[in-house]
Amino acid sequence: MGVDSLFSPSPKPGGDALGVLRDVFGYDSFRGQQADIINHVVAGGDALVLMPTGGGKSLCYQIPALVRDGVTVVVSPLIALMRDQVTALRQLGVRAAFLNSSLGLNEAREVERAMVAGDLDLVYVAPERLVTERFLGLLERTTLALFALDEAHCVSQWGHDFRPEYLQLSVLHERHPLVPRIALTATADAQTRAEIAAKLQLEQARVFLSSFDRPNITYRVVPKKSERQQFLEFLRENHPEDAGIIYCMSRAKVEDVAQWLNGQGREALPYHAGLPAEVREANQDLFIKSEGIVMVATVAFGMGIDKPNVRFVAHLDPPKSLEAYYQETGRAGRDGLPANAWMTYGMADVVALRQMLEQSEAADTHRRVERGKLEALLGFCETSRCRRQVLLNYFGEAMPEPCGNCDTCLDPVETWDASVAAQMALAAVYRTGQRYGAGHLIDVLRGNATEKVVTMGHDRIKTFGVGKDRTKQEWQSIYRQLVAAGFLTVDMEGYGGFRLTDSGLPVIKGQQPVQLRRDHVVEKRRSVRDSLRRGGSSGGGGGDGVSHGAARGSLSAEEDALWHALRARRTELARQQGVPPYVIFHDSTLMEMVHERPRDRTAFARLPGVGARKLDLYADAFLEVIRGHG
Incomplete structure (x- = not known):
């Protein structure tokens, strides 16, 4: 980006917020709490804004930046995010620029000069640069309109996006107490909200808490059978030409899945922390600037992805928490049009997640927090209730009626009295010495006299063959749900076999009934491509959170x-x-x-x-x- 293209000679629009919304951004009305937030900040108030991805957070500081006198400084954690937002603003005629390591010395000095001269409306800067004495000195010579602290959840040491420099951002209030501040995030439970307020000295700020609901996203979790074939069917039926993101747990799997997808005729790119920085940057740039590319990634990819027409986010491995799931799936459908959040999940995933947690070297306090988050994630995967109700409840939000736009609503789940089956499954664990995983235990239950079963003498125990009336897939589902429910745990000291927990003892003794969900063999599908043509939800407002008329009719x-x-x-x-x-x-x-x-x-x-x-x-x-x- 050349020096001359860093900022526009056009003057600040000024005037009232609604006029700026209409003349600059092209919308006639605000949505949700946007008007209240903007008016509060324009008047000089501090604000803590929690709003879902695609709900219009950026307008909450961009419009005040164009109404108030002076330069607005936006703290943003990623270079790619800064670049994309500045590019979009300059398309609107807004005088915006960024300061980061991608600029040469002369370019950076020109941006600094423009700041002091008042020739810019918004300047995006990384927290690492902001807290330097040079930049703080620059702020002393600049007429300031507002400080916007984007992705404010990065201040939380409990979160997976923690950035230590965010802890130093309180210096803005200490040095410029009269300049209003707005902190914004899409992902924050009650604990994280309290951390943001305390560490950024926003205890007196007005809190604007929007619904966490993303009504345009259809949530689906399917039992893992043949994950690649399952995903390919989902992709071909719903997203034959759409951009999307696939999350995998390991770097090796990312590479493998990307190569496989290209072999299936879909352009796919890998992204993980092990790739050279220039490859990651090139792949992300191609994904952002192209229409139908699929990005296959670890969690290293995501925060700051501003692409509004990601039509699906798929998890071939489950994330570690519902916060991570919410944030990752929130990258779909930022434009408010229909999108899919699809995840496949099986027994091996449950075992792997529990193993990673128990083998962690984190402090006991931290592990207890993470254990609770894992239990919530597994409960979400195994629920027979409306998934959206479960997800919103986790963030402290009640949804009175089922959403009608998740798999458990579109294809209601049956539950069944699994008390006897659970007794059999747990008895097999106990009678084989609490040393074996699901595969061997299912052979015992179904009466399969494999070499291993015979060698260990497990063809002579009482539970041999007692479950032969159930299929292997049914027993896999039972064991997966028993582990998820905490009736079984994974032995970390041996070979990863199952062990009974204290809560599993009443079940094996017949003292506690067990209800499990019945996995469907065939999923009912709805094409998001058709939904896109029909219009679906108008909740995202073109990626900026302003309502627009939904498309009507196929x-x-x-x-x-x-x-x-x-x-x-x-x-x-x-x-x-x-x-x-x-x-x-x-x-x-x-x-x-x-x-x-x-x-x-x-x-x-x-x-x-x-x-x-x-x-x-x-x-x-x-x-x-x-x-x-x-």
């Missing part, structure tokens, strides 16, 4: 041709400028073009997401496509 062949022609024009314009396609227009705006068919600039200006600058830049190019399709 697309005809003619409409589908227009949809693809508009996407092609967007890609062409994005490549010419070297920017991601979504900074031109989001999918939601293209869908409105398909349904509204504007014929002139006046009608085009009424589309959501079309502000004054984008009207000037792009109206003619897209109107040409629309007119060419009838």
Whole structure:
């Protein structure tokens, strides 16, 4: 990025917040608590904002930055996130820049000069740079409008995104007590919220707690059988041309799955901490700027991914907690259009997660916290209730009615009285010496006289063959749920076999009934691609959290041709400028073009997401496509 392109000569828009929303961002009304938050910050108040990904957090500081006098400093943890947000703002005519290690010395000095001169509206900076004496001295010479502390959960030492430099951000309030601050995050339970307030000296800030619900995301968890084939069927049925993210636990699996997907005809890229930095950066850049690439990654990939049209997030291995699951799945559907969160999960995953926890060298206090988080995750995977109700309840939010948009709602789960089966399963563990895993125990229960069963003499114990009326898959499900429920644990000192827990003793004695979910052999599927065409939820507001009219009705062949022609024009314009396609227009705006068919600039200006600058830049190019399709 050259020096001349770092900031715009256009003046600050000023005026009222609603006018800026309309003229700069192209929307007529705020959504949820946005208006209250923005008015509070514009008036000079501090705020702690908790809002789901795609709910419109960025507008909560970007609009005050354009209304208040001075420069807004945005603390952002990732270079890629800064670059993408600045690129999107500059498309809107906003004077924005970033300061990070990707700039040369002359470029950085020019940004600093522009800050002091008041020629910028927003400057994005990493926490590591902000707390240096040089930058703090620069702030002393700058007229400041606002401090925005993005991804504020990074201050939590309990979280997986902890950044120690965030602990030093209280220096902003100490040196500039009259400059308002807004801290924002999408992932924070009650404990993390308290940490943010205490460590950033925001105890007196007004807290804005939005719903954690992402109604446009369909949650699905399926029992793991043949995970690759299961995923391939899901991908081909729901997302034949969509961008998405796949999470795997290990680097080796990431590489293997990416190679396999390419062999299946889907372009896929790997991303993990073991790759050279230049490869990771190149892969992320290609994912951001392309339309249908699948990123296969470990948890090293994710925070700060600003791509709004990720249509699915798939977990081939479960995450370590519901916080991680919520944050990772939240990268889907940021534009508010329908998206899928799909996870496959099996016995080996339960065992591996428990092994990692018990073998951890963390302090006992930390392990107790992590154990509780793991129990919550396993409970979510095994629930027969509405998954969204379980997920929201974890974050302290009650949802009175089932959501109707998760697998347990769309395909209700049966439960059954598994008390006798549980007794058999636990008895097999006990009578074989509490040393063996599921495979051997199932052979015993089903009466399979394998060489190992015979050698160990387990064909002569009482439980041999007592469960032959159940299939291997049924017993796998039973054992998985018994481990998840805490009736069995994994022996860490031996060979990873099962051991009875104290809570399992009443079950084996017949003193405690057990209800388990019955796994379905065939899933009922709903195509998200069709849902996208039907419109689904309007909850995301084009990636900025402002309501837009949802698409209505399935697309005809003619409409589908227009949809693809508009996407092609967007890609062409994005490549010419070297920017991601979504900074031109989001999918939601293209869908409105398909349904509204504007014929002139006046009608085009009424589309959501079309502000004054984008009207000037792009109206003619897209109107040409629309007119060419009838």
